[in-house]
Amino acid sequence: MTTDPSTLANARELRADQTEAEAILWRCLRGNRLAGLKFHRQHPVEQYIADFLCRPAMLIVELDGISHEGRVEYDAKRQEHLELLGFEVLRFKNRDLRAMEGVLAVIERRAKERIAAGVRARRY
Numbered sequence: 735m736t737t738d739p740s741t742l743a744n745a746r747e748l749r750a751d752q753t754e755a756e757a758i759l760w761r762c763l764r765g766n767r768l769a770g771l772k773f774h775r776q777h778p779v780e781q782y783i784a785d786f787l788c789r790p791a792m793l794i795v796e797l798d799g800i801s802h803e804g805r806v807e808y809d810a811k812r813q814e815h816l817e818l819l820g821f822e823v824l825r826f827k828n829r830d831l832r833a834m835e836g837v838l839a840v841i842e843r844r845a846k847e848r849i850a851a852g853v854r855a856r857r858y
Contacts, residue, residue, distance in 0.1 A: 738781065752775070752776070753797070753799055753828075755797050755799055755828040755831055756775070756785060756797055758831055758834075759786065759795070759797060759831060759834075759837075760775050760786070762834065762838055763775075763786055763795075763841075768838055768841065768842055768845075769842045769845070769846065771788050771790070771791065771842070771845050772788065772789070772790065773786050773787065773788050773795075774786070774787045774789070775787075779794070779816060779819065779821070780815070780819070782812050782815070782816065784796070784816070784821075785797050788845050790845075790849055791822075791844070791845035791846075791848040791849050791853065792820050792821050792822065792848060792853045792854070793821065793822050793824065793841070793844055793845050793848055794816060794821050794822070794823045794824070795823075795824050795826070795841055796823060796824065796825045796826070797826055797827075797828055797831075798825055798826065798827050798828070799827075799828040813825075820853065820854065822844060822848060822853075824840065824841060824844060
């Protein structure tokens with residue numbers, strides 16, 4: 735499936751202008767630093783952009799900061815669509831990063847469980 739050029743441009747812009755919380759989590763995930771798992775940041779998935787995506791695990795990690803306030807319906811619709819594609823979406827509040835070891839442990843555990851279960855994309 736081809737990604738809309740405007741979605742690609744938006745993803746590039748988000749990568750260039752990441753939030754402080756995204757930068758902190760990215761330092762822990764990039765370069766296969768978390769248990770050798772490969773993550774992408776601000777990665778297009780159809781018309782949406784995932785904060786962090788681990789394709790082998792079909793796992794998306796979302797950080798909910800101030801930009802998510804008042805977007806409960808949109809976020810729920812978006813998450814439902816991503817789950818229909820076969821992804822699991824883990825959501826963390828920016829403040830959750832204060833307990834980074836716990837956040838990373840949850841991400842690692844779910845990614846490894848999904849990989850071991852042989853999770854595959856439905857349509858992605």
